[in-house]
Amino acid sequence: MVRLFNTLRMACQRNQDTANFVFNGKKIVGVALNYMCAVKARKVAVPTVPLVFLKPTSSYIREGSPIVLPKVFNKVAYEVELGVVIGSRCKNVSKEHAMEYVGGYCLALDLTAQCNLTAARATGGPWTLGKGFDTSTPVSSFIPFDAVQDPHALPLWLKVNGEIKQSGCTADLIFKVPDIISYVSKHMTLEENDLILTGTPHGSEAFKAGDVIECGLADLATMKFKVCDE
Ligand SMILES: O=C([O-])CC(=O)C(=O)O
Numbered sequence: 001m002v003r004l005f006n007t008l009r010m011a012c013q014r015n016q017d018t019a020n021f022v023f024n025g026k027k028i029v030g031v032a033l034n035y036m037c038a039v040k041a042r043k044v045a046v047p048t049v050p051l052v053f054l055k056p057t058s059s060y061i062r063e064g065s066p067i068v069l070p071k072v073f074n075k076v077a078y079e080v081e082l083g084v085v086i087g088s089r090c091k092n093v094s095k096e097h098a099m100e101y102v103g104g105y106c107l108a109l110d111l112t113a114q115c116n117l118t119a120a121r122a123t124g125g126p127w128t129l130g131k132g133f134d135t136s137t138p139v140s141s142f143i144p145f146d147a148v149q150d151p152h153a154l155p156l157w158l159k160v161n162g163e164i165k166q167s168g169c170t171a172d173l174i175f176k177v178p179d180i181i182s183y184v185s186k187h188m189t190l191e192e193n194d195l196i197l198t199g200t201p202h203g204s205e206a207f208k209a210g211d212v213i214e215c216g217l218a219d220l221a222t223m224k225f226k227v228c229d230e
C-alpha cells in the first residue's frame with residue numbers, strides 16, 4: 001500500500017509540461033568530464049565532485065535550424081550527451097529521492113568553443129562564452145520518463161559527414177543522474193523544464209562549416225544538423 005502510494009505521488013510530481021522544456025526552461029546545467037573514457041583519453045584526474053557550468057536557454061536549437069559557428073571562435077567541438085529534463089522544482093534533494101524530480105530526457109549536443117575554453121582554463125576564467133553562444137545547445141524532442149527503463153544503460157553516438165566520431169554508453173558516467181541532481185540542488189534550485197547535460201564520452205573534436213552532424217541516443221532519438229559560418 002505504501003509502495004502504491006509512493007508510485008502515485010511520484011507520477012503526480014512529474015509535470016507533463018516538461019515536453020516544452022526548450023521554451024519554458026530557465027537554465028541549462030552542464031557537467032564536464034563525466035565519462036571515464038573521456039577522463040582517460042584526456043589524461044586528467046577523475047573528478048571527485050561534478051564539474052558544473054551553466055548555459056543560457058538562448059543557445060537552444062531544434063532540428064531544422066543550422067548550427068552557426070560564431071565569427072569570434074576558430075575551434076568549436078561537438079559533444080553528444082544525454083539530457084535530463086527536470087519535472088518539478090527541487091532543492092536539497094537526496095540521491096535516493098532525486099529521480100522523482102526527473103520529468104524525462106532528450107538527446108543533446110553541448111557545442112563548445114575549445115579555443116575559448118583553452119584560454120579560460122589557462123587564466124582560471126569562466127566558460128560562459130565558449131559554452132553559451134547561440135545554437136550551442138541543439139536538442140531532440142522530449143523523451144518521456146517512462147520511455148527510459150534505465151538512464152544508465154543508453155548507447156549514444158555521433159557522426160560527422162556520415163563518419164562515426166563518438167560512440168559511448170551512459171553506463172560509463174562517473175556521476176549518475178541522481179548524483180548530479182542531488183549535488184546541483186544543494187547549490188541551486190532546479191526548476192521544471194531545466195535541462196541537465198550529463199557530459200560527453202571521449203572523441204569530441206572540432207568541426208567546420210559545411211559539415212553535417214548526426215547523432216543518436218539508443219532507439220529513443222536521432223537528430224541531424226547542418227553547420228554554417230556566422
Ligand atoms: O567541454 C568540456 O571540456 C567538458 C564537457 O562539457 C564535457 O565533458 O561534456
Ligand SMILES: [Mg+2]
Nearest residue numbers: 079110199200
Ligand atoms: Mg559537455
